[in-house]
Structures are given as structure tokens and as C-alpha cells.
Amino acid sequence: MFDINGGEFLILLLVAAIVIGPQRLPGYAEQLGALVRKARVWMKDAKGRIDTEMGDDAIDLDWTTLDPRRYDPRRIVRDALLEPDARQVPAVARVGAVSAPVGGAAPFDDEAT
Template sequence: MFDINGGELIVLFVVAALVIGPQRLPAYAEQLAVLVRRGREWISQARTRLDEETGDLGVDWEALDPRKYDPRRIVRDALLDEPSTARRAAASAVVGIPPAASAPLVGPAPYDDEAT
């Protein structure tokens, strides 16, 4: 946000100490500590209120973590997942395929070596 590294921060503190002076520095440090405490309390209250208002949404946030996203696993699970008979019957009724013909194929997918 401010793009200040550690060395620049120390220089800012030294300049602030020189400008403020040794007499007023403890009072300003105390005000800064109070401000930081109030900010932490405000953030904590905001988190608590947000959790109370949203409640349990039934979302598994760990499963949606992008660091755990593996497209190969998702495709493999989707291809190996056996659809339920109700979904298979509903899908065959929509498409117009007889239920016997809508059985899942067994074996590898056909390969066309002339396809581009």
C-alpha cells in the first residue's frame, strides 16, 4: 500500500522523534497505542458480526482453496464417478435415448489418429 521497507520506516521514526521532540513523544506514542488497540477491537467486532450475520453457509472453504485445485483430479473424479440411476434415467428421457442404451461405456475412449 505505502511501499515502505524496513530501513525507510526506521528513518521515518527517527525524523518523527526529532520533529516531535522528547517531551511530547511519550504522549504521541500512547495515543498511537490507543489507536492501534481501537483498530484491533473494531476489526475483531467486524469479523464477529460478519460471522454472526452470515451464519453457517454450509460451504467447505478448505475444499475451495485454490492451492488445492488440481484439474487432473477433478476430471478423473468426474469421469470415474458412477451416475445414479435416477440421473441416468432423467438424462435418457430428455435426450430421447432408451434407458438400456444410456448405460455407461466401459473401456477407453475411441482414438482417431486422423483428427486434428
């Protein structure tokens, strides 16, 4: 999130301890602890509300099937090319279609705007 490694974090803590001072450091540490406890309670409540709203659907979901590392684009394309096209209309259905007469007036449509 902040792209800070362990050494940089220790330096920041040391600078904060020097700037805050030894008299105020226990008070700020206590406030930080209270903030962390409140954040944990808030996250636990939020997770509980999400679980109750989602119901059993979220529990039964298999997350491994949605892993993007499992998708192979070559396999997906190969499967799409090998399966029959469901959109093709059979030749029998095309023969039975009747075309409108050419050159005549278009029929009146009451529902047209």
C-alpha cells in the same frame, strides 16, 4: 500494503522522532496507542457481528476444499470429458417429437406481445 521493509520502517520512525521532537513524542505515542486499542475493539465488534449474521454456515465451512492450490486443471478437464453428458436427449425422446406443418399460417398466441 506500503511495501516498506524493516530498515525503511526504522528510518521512518527515526525521522518522525526528530521531526516531532522529544517534547511532543510521548503525546503522539499515547494517541497512537489509543488508536490501536480503538481499532482492535472495532475489529472485534465487526467480527462478532459477522459471526452472528453468518450463523452456523460459516463455522461448518471447510476452507481446505476451496483452496485454489488444490485445483488441477488437467484433472478437471479429464473428469469433464469422461463423465456422460447429462444434456444429451435420448434418441427415444427425439423420435416422438411432432413437427409443425410446413407452409401453413402460424397459430395465434393470445399471450404474445
